[in-house]
Amino acid sequence: MTPAGGPGPLVETRTIGRLTVHAIQAGGQKLDGGAMFGVVPRPLWERRIAPDERHRIQLGMRCLLIEHDSGLILIDTGAGNKENAKFHEIYGVENAGAEGRTRLEDGLAQLGVRPEDVALVIGTHLHFDHGGGSTTRLPDGSVAPTFPKARYVLQAGEYEYATHTNERTAASYFPHNFVPLMERGRFDFVTGERQIVKGITVMPTPGHVPHHQGVRIESEGETAFYLADLVPTTAHLPLPWIMGYDVEPLVTLETKRRILTRAAEESWLLVFEHDATTAWTRIAHDGKSFVPTR
Numbered sequence: 001m002t003p004a005g006g007p008g009p010l011v012e013t014r015t016i017g018r019l020t021v022h023a024i025q026a027g028g029q030k031l032d033g034g035a036m037f038g039v040v041p042r043p044l045w046e047r048r049i050a051p052d053e054r055h056r057i058q059l060g061m062r063c064l065l066i067e068h069d070s071g072l073i074l075i076d077t078g079a080g081n082k083e084n085a086k087f088h089e090i091y092g093v094e095n096a097g098a099e100g101r102t103r104l105e106d107g108l109a110q111l112g113v114r115p116e117d118v119a120l121v122i123g124t125h126l127h128f129d130h131g132g133g134s135t136t137r138l139p140d141g142s143v144a145p146t147f148p149k150a151r152y153v154l155q156a157g158e159y160e161y162a163t164h165t166n167e168r169t170a171a172s173y174f175p176h177n178f179v180p181l182m183e184r185g186r187f188d189f190v191t192g193e194r195q196i197v198k199g200i201t202v203m204p205t206p207g208h209v210p211h212h213q214g215v216r217i218e219s220e221g222e223t224a225f226y227l228a229d230l231v232p233t234t235a236h237l238p239l240p241w242i243m244g245y246d247v248e249p250l251v252t253l254e255t256k257r258r259i260l261t262r263a264a265e266e267s268w269l270l271v272f273e274h275d276a277t278t279a280w281t282r283i284a285h286d287g288k289s290f291v292p293t294r
């Protein structure tokens with residue numbers, strides 16, 4: 001069982017082939033446990049992640065920084081600094097860092113990285129807890145790109161989806177997280193699977209939202225895969241453990257089957273964005289379900 005405590009270490013580092021990667025825990029977040037596990041009954045999910053008195057479970061917002069020959073690449077950006085105290089209270093967001101920074105910026109600083117050093121930001125999708133840190137509210141109240149020299153890679157369809165919301169989807173898409181980037185011409189939109197730089201490939205993983213993407217990282221025969229909201233925590237590895245938030249849960253099911261089967265067969269290291277304690281693991285199929293190995 002995962003304790004309902006705070007998130008784990010700020011930065012965890014390892015190698016994938018000859019690439020060094022850093023998992024940065026950009027903060028904690030608490031969401032309704034029932035919503036996080038969809039049709040799974042509470043007696044089953046609460047054995048995996050214990051809820052608090054408001055029925056919320058502790059989650060993380062883990063970003064990944066890749067030291068690549070082409071420059072530093074950041075995958076997802078956490079929740080940023082633009083939401084108010086009431087919002088943070090409702091969603092249990094704890095992402096404030098030192099001296100007015102975010103925890104993501106603290107993690108980067110710990111690695112000696114300044115925001116202007118990041119060359120590329122890959123967004124899995126534009127929900128506030130994944131793309132909120134892409135822009136920053138400055139002391140004068142204006143909003144600017146957090147990483148002033150970075151290009152932002154996103155599926156073209158996701159921008160369209162985020163800017164044409166309905167009553168169900170609007171609560172997660174805030175224009176100040178992405179419109180300022182569009183206005184400054186910072187997006188590099190892609191459609192479908194695409195190698196962005198050598199060994200770094202975005203792969204459509206639809207279901208959570210229609211144009212959600214994962215990121216495959218390959219070097220010298222080793223592979224890692226950043227799952228984002230396809231499999232938010234290790235507790236979501238069983239195929240039918242799918243978030244109630246997903247707009248197309250049956251699409252998620254087939255995407256999970258495809259990606260996790262390949263991950264088990266090819267021994268991919270899976271990176272979990274929302275797991276409060278586990279940054280990464282490989283998986284196997286035990287005859288019944290996909291389970292973490294190490």
Ligand SMILES: [Zn+2]
Pocket residue numbers: 125127130208229
């Ligand atoms: Zn999401």
